[in-house]
Amino acid sequence: MRRAVAERIAAAAHVPITEAEEALEYPPDPAFGDLAFPCFGLAKARRAPPPKVAADLAGALVASPPVEGWSAAGPYLNVRLDSSLAREVLGNVLAEDACYGGGSEGAGKTVVVDYSAPNIGKPIAFHHIRSTMIGNALVRILRARGHRVVGVNHLGDWGTQFGYLLEALAGKTPAEVRAKNVRELSALYVAGNERAKKEPAVEDAARAAFARLERGDPGSRALWEACRDVSLREFDRIYRRLGVTFEATTGESFYEPRLAPLLADLERRGIATTSQGALVVDLSADGIATPCLLRKSDGATLYATRDVAAAIYRAETYGMEQALYLTDQGQSLHFKQWFAVVRRMGFGWAAGLVHVPFGVLLIYDEAEKEWTRGKTRSGRVVLLEEVLDESVRRARALIAEKNPALPAADAVAEQVGVGAVVFNDLKNRREKEVRFRFEDALRFDGDAGPYVQNAHVRACGIFRNAGRGPEASADVSLLAEPEARAVVAQLLRFPDAVARAAREAEPCHVAGSLLEISTAFHRFYHEHRVLGGGDPRVEGARLLLVHGVRVALRNGLGLLGLAAPEEM
Template structure:
């Protein structure tokens, strides 16, 4: 029940009664505002735009129009100069909102907009033989949350981990392993040892530039199917994936496909042929390109002068494969902002090829994860390993539990949910284009805008329901006046906004809408908890307030779930 739309309908009808024809429902609805101060009402309607139609001053119009607006869900209508301030009936609206949440449960805020259609989401995509760093966290968390949000909107997300398992770096790694590698060490700690070799290669290049040529030679051997190169590449890939899967398991993130770059090796010739057939290829300095002058973009490089295909060719092949395999409604790529030009070129080439579905492909960029204000670099070995961060976060939370609640059941599981959740939430509460500074201390505090704060609020609300012997119901009957406080009304108002927040997060492919919302809801609930006696009241008042608490539990848990976090009932 959208009370804002009900109010818009009433205003539209009142305007029609005054003979105003040019203000249909959609326009009136878009003009509604939220007053800066709750004392000024729940909804405000400015009358400036009506001055021309009615040939009167806005304050006079406001006074006249206000007299024609009344009835549920409104309790009071006030005039404040050129504004009409509308106050909703807290009992009526509270009953509607709490009923909607308790009846629908975790489906509250869901829709069938997507009609079950597929949305492939390219996320995470770490590089083989390199550690899963904090830098990869962003694509992983944001992509997983977008998948959850799209599913809530009725789409079928397809999580694709487009592993970086091809390229010249594998030639370099093969050279480094042959020169300085130790099989036993690699087997014991694959990622750490392979990273060490990769960093050593780049250190040694300064003294011996021929190493670069050797790296290129070995990658050419790999491309040509050389047995030794193939064997080492497969081994590096397998060991790396095992390590990555441990991290994904910890974060409870699953994939529908782990087809990496190498998967498309035999699918790129077809792309080149298709471009040739459409007369889209142009020769430039011996290379083959698609010109994009009409879009003010540089040419898209398809084949180098030596005949080697490039990232763009591979991604064109991947896009075709995904459309043919999934017949997608939208295709989403959660990849850092530095790849913006690459994706602009990719989509324009597909559009020039005549594929209308390319207009539904979206690059979702995000800011960098910084350490002490600086970018992390694998090549220089300046990297914070996600596995170590998660392990530390879990250990720190376990320590807090041992101090504060040593008898807690499932301590290890709760420590994992809160520790891992803290790291993920720190990323997701931020607008995705902003850079984030890594700070474990900031992530783990139980105060302020953090995952543990929201999870603890959820656990506190669950505890209240247990203590109050709350009886679940899908047909709440609210005791008159039980939710008349400003604190209760602020919580009800927030709950009513959740479906709209989900819509905005889906439209912008930005989970931070949900992150900010659960923080706000948790803060408003804690004010309600601090200022209103919930348990020590008459039974009907107590049950009414517990019904509001139960609604908060449902929405907080669902908000956290959309972000990929768990909501422990005890902490």
């Protein structure tokens, strides 16, 4: 349809069709029209004022399908399309259904998405929602655009810190450990760390305990596995609430056997050299001042070592073209460094390694009236489950107040409460720091998850009462009201928003589109009755429009990892 319009403008203005098509943009207000052609460039070539060029074009062009009217507004030539726009958009929705918003530009491409990655032995803190839900959304968005996606949870399950845990658990049986919860394990770890600050012997003991684990001591191994099981049990409970699944959960420990051969290879090829007792890769030739450390002077491996080994393993196992790593932006240098190491090794897939950084999460401490990073002034970490529970509790109270007869109220409260928290994390550009405040994140009105869910609920409610479904034969020329046209305009943009989100690894574009669709639909809903208006043809056309909204919102919410309840 853009092309058809571009052809007409190109013929009238004597410019190439592709040039006209690229210049076409969406007007800021649907009242201007469906498409707009800025006349600045043309004005320059003709040495005439842009408004005159726009007016001349509007006068020269004749309205005929699919264009209903041309109009000049200042320097813009605005184009109003006829009902074939609605026919095309709503026809696509009906045909594509659950796939509306999807695309095929990713066909044949495999992408690994590395996200969430919590640490064993510690509870999932609220800030983990960022990596987990941005990653989850990207997995779903990329998949919708045709990519083969492998979601990986790279658990932090290895390292000296587990020495403290093993020391504290000495003498316990694995069964006794399994009876504990993550909070208890975390308390032991924290206590060990505290004591180590005063007594160096504690640190030595922890290091020795981890060394035993590394050597494969069966007793240590059994305790470590018990800790892992305890953690995974709790992680799974949270992932289930969030609707998050992984194709692979391979922690750092998984790569342990591959580290020594990797380092030997790097040394043999002269890529890594010894510096101050440590094994490093000098990256000054890549414009990176600090070298990448791969082995400490005490012989222990590092984060980067395991990341390199993991990347090689994934390339061998999945044959990916691209790998996305979801972490906070503070780790940018780390990724730059080890990406460069992998390039040095000559792997073709190294060019597809991408760090997808996001801003840190700041939490507003009501008592101290200040923004803090992840924990309150008193040092208490805010847990993800606490926030989810509080949000669900508030959603439940709201249901009791507004819709006491709602069936499955608890299940819906879960969907709405969790959805509010998740949407709040995804609605803004990921690189901005997130300022989290309970009253904002747990807001159920305005630009929020429940606002979108509510629009979906309203659309579903209409079909519950309609007694008929959407029909492709509906006469969409009856959708002439500005409010209906605005809805169509937003539905048209939805697949573009998903494509852009995939291209930029930026879920907020999907969230933004959902808000726009919801706003347009809430307005339409308020202004026009769908059912019982007397004219079955109008009803049929409006039902098709409402169906479009229902499908786009359901699909979009799904892409972001939110549930789309039919009642709330």
